[in-house]
Amino acid sequence: MKAVVQERFGPPDTLRLREAERPRAGSGEVLVRVRAAAVNPYDWHMVRGDPYAARLLGGVGLTRPKRPVAGIDAAGVVEGTGAGVRGFLPGDPVLGFCPGAFAEYACTSADLLVAKPAGLTFEQAAAVPMAAVTALRGVRTVGRVRAGQRVLVNGAGGGVGTFAVQIAAVLGAEVTGVCSAHNTGLVRSLGAAHVLDYALEDFTDRRERYDVVLDNVGNHPLGRLRRTLTPAGALVANGGGSPGRVFGAIGAMLALAAVNAVTRQRLRPILPATPDGPARRDLLAVTSLVEAGRLTPVVGRTYTLADTARAVRHVEDGHAGGKTVITVP
Structure with a gap:
């Protein structure tokens, strides 16, 4: 699969589009075919590995990125499920927190996904989670x-x-x-x-x-x-x-x-929402508002997967309007 890979901490230009091994869904996990991924300030902080204090906490990596594929917000369709997963079937459209979202496929816990509201495009849906x-x-x-x-x-x-x-x-x-x-x-x-x-x-x-x-x-x-x-x-x-x-x-x-x-x-x-905490409960709350027509995602600019570094740079510059989204064909 194609994925945006980062081998060292640094500016967005350290991100490279490469071939990578497709992940496999383990117990309690869902494999998602990513159709769109959103860029957050959280992402450029992870790309740069700052603040430095976060590296000492273990979630980022000390001298190099702990997770080689960047991204956290995704929308797509279920490709497969691991043992013990209930409520998701192949082909179901979903959105949620998917570590490694800047790729064609990403694996995540079933607890971090919810059904995509029917009225949203994948780009709009990717804008929702964080x-x-x-x-x-x-x-x-x-x-x-x-x-x-x-x-x-x-x-x-x-x-x-x-x-x-x-x-x-x-x-x-x-x-x-x-x-x-x-x-x-x-x-x-x-x-x-x-x-x-x-x-x-x-x-x-x-x-x-x-x-x-x-x-x-x-x-x-x-x-x-x-x-x-x-x-x-x-x-x-x-x-x-x-x-x-x-x-x-x-x-x-x-x-x-x-x-x-x-x-x-x-x-x-x-602090910005991450997969920690009551993520699924809050995801269900916001998608319920979307389905009721009371909450609409605002997508500003869209980029291709090959232009992910530019997308991250745009968000890092601090003047992005709405959500910046990466489309994944």
């Missing part, structure tokens, strides 16, 4: 958004942001989206009552106060973010907002926890 689950956890689980609350989403035009705006609106919140000028129309169409162009206006300078702020960007100091909140408001920091290559978001998360201990405001980090 971004939609992160948005759901940020808005509903950590932010505890309720009807009638005022919610601000910083980075509303990005992968997580486009889902977060929709989920907050579905919960009955009055949503303000902060994004670039070329995404203002999109963000408004997703349910935002107010849209701010960050190039023209700094939302931390405004007099408005919000019950919940979901920060997907990390481009403001904690003190300025706090003053945008009501006295008992919640700041949900997606990834901690720190680009440091040694400790990454850890420093920002510790600062958040320290201030949280001495304020009425709730200051909480949320």
Whole structure:
């Protein structure tokens, strides 16, 4: 099979399209014929092997990538199943977390897959897993958004942001989206009552106060973010907002926890969704919203499998609108 292989940590250019051995489904696993895979900030961090502290935790690899084929979000069809798998048959369209998704075939635990909603293309379906689950956890689980609350989403035009705006609106919140000028129309169409162009206006300078702020960007100091909140408001920091290559978001998360201990405001980090935790439950929750017509994936640019390095670079540059998706013929 064709796969995007990485033999060392480094920039996206280290990714190479090569022939690789097709994986086999073990006990409890599903072999997926990948039709589309999404690119996340998580992916370029894994490609570069940063923050360095993550290498010591064992999941990334210490001196070279632990997993030679990159990618985590995929949509495709079931090719085969291992022993003990129930509920999936060859030919079933699925989406979910598939380590090694930048390839023609990928194996994953059956617990990390759900049925693809019939109304979605494979490209749209691939956009769902990490971004939609992160948005759901940020808005509903950590932010505890309720009807009638005022919610601000910083980075509303990005992968997580486009889902977060929709989920907050579905919960009955009055949503303000902060994004670039070329995404203002999109963000408004997703349910935002107010849209701010960050190039023209700094939302931390405004007099408005919000019950919940979901920060997907990390481009403001904690003190300025706090003053945008009501006295008992919640700041949900997606990834901690720190680009440091040694400790990454850890420093920002510790600062958040320290201030949280001495304020009425709730200051909480949320790391991007990964296969850890209640992944299937959250995947079912977001696909239920999709099937009900209340959540729509936004696909920005698409690339071929051969152009995966360019796709990862595009996401790393930090200005991708919606989700960047790789098509796999």
